[in-house]
Amino acid sequence: MHRDNNALPAEIKRAGRIFRILKSRYTNNETALIHKTPLDLLIATILSAQCTDKRVNIVTETLFKKYHTADDYANADSHQFEKEIRSTGFYRMKSKHIIRACKKIISDFHGKVPSTMEELLSLPGVGRKTANVILSNYFKVTEGIVVDTHVKRVSKRLNFSIHSDPEKIERDLMSLFPKNNWIAIGNIFVLHGRYVCKSRKPLCDDCLIAAECPSRLIK
DNA sequence: CTCCCGATAT
DNA sequence: ATATCAGGAG
The missing domain is CATH 1.10.340.30 (Hypothetical protein; domain 2)
Structure with a gap:
């Protein structure tokens, strides 16, 4: 019985590299708490x-x-x-x-x-x-990673997960990233997916992690 | 799995 | 015209 969601050390290192680049890019969470309550x-x-x-x-x-x-x-x-x-x-x-x-x-x-x-x-x-x-x-706690359409698309393009089932994608992400990054992963992936890694016209020319991306559009 | 449902980009 | 958008309920 083998597990297919056991990330290799090299994959974890790559994930960490990408996470740090995106985190520095999206330091100020533009969409976050514009809501007071x-x-x-x-x-x-x-x-x-x-x-x-x-x-x-x-x-x-x-x-x-x-x-x-x-x-x-x-x-x-x-x-x-x-x-x-x-x-x-x-x-x-x-x-x-x-x-x-x-x-x-x-x-x-x-x-x-x-x-x-x-x-x-x-x-x-x-x-x-x-x-x-x-x-x-708001409450700064999490029990997992929200896999919405943005997280799903970004995860697939970056080859963090080969699956399309949100639960399988979530398991893959949880094995790739440390738990204390899980809150940030959702926010960062959503922002990256919305503004750069868009579904229709991804802006690969403006993407800081294009070098790490197997799905990038080559000019 | 289907339905809910308007607005927007392409 | 059509695909897609911070999903959830029955």
């Missing part, structure tokens, strides 16, 4: 599902001026709220989830966003990815 971050993250951050930012900019507490969302008129978040897509489902989640936050968590994985997952509309964003960005 965990609740703002929770709402923004739920709205982010299958939607570009540009759209979410436009919507939340006005949304957060009107809604401040879990109570505000819990008592919101669902029809009105749907209109307010409409442009982020899946608006009916997101509206329902947010209002129900906030009702649960009030009844079960004293009106405050919970800080454990299990409690976060109990909220409607909050899955593992959303929960991990809250945990890693």
Whole structure:
């Protein structure tokens, strides 16, 4: 019985090299905490599902001026709220989830966003990815690496994982990087995937780790 | 697995 | 026209 996720020392060294370069490149986390409260971050993250951050930012900019507490969302008129978040897509489902989640936050968590994985997952509309964003960005703890589409694409192009199953990719990444880097990995890969290692037109000419990348576009 | 769903880049 | 975007629920 052999394990295929046991990283070799050379692979771990290469991963560390790439991590250090990307970390220096993305020192100031541009997208990180523009959100003052965990609740703002929770709402923004739920709205982010299958939607570009540009759209979410436009919507939340006005949304957060009107809604401040879990109570505000819990008592919101669902029809009105749907209109307010409409442009982020899946608006009916997101509206329902947010209002129900906030009702649960009030009844079960004293009106405050919970800080454990299990409690976060109990909220409607909050899955593992959303929960991990809250945990890693606000509460600074993590139980793994969030494998979203950016992490998935970057990991594949850099040959950190040959798999497409997010759980297998996560295991590969966890064997390549030390646990104290796991929080940063998600943020850094997302930023790199968004601005440089893009799905459609990757900017390999501007990529600091092109030399380490087997998928780079050769001019 | 399907459905939810609008906006944007190509 | 179409692929894709900080996913999650049933």
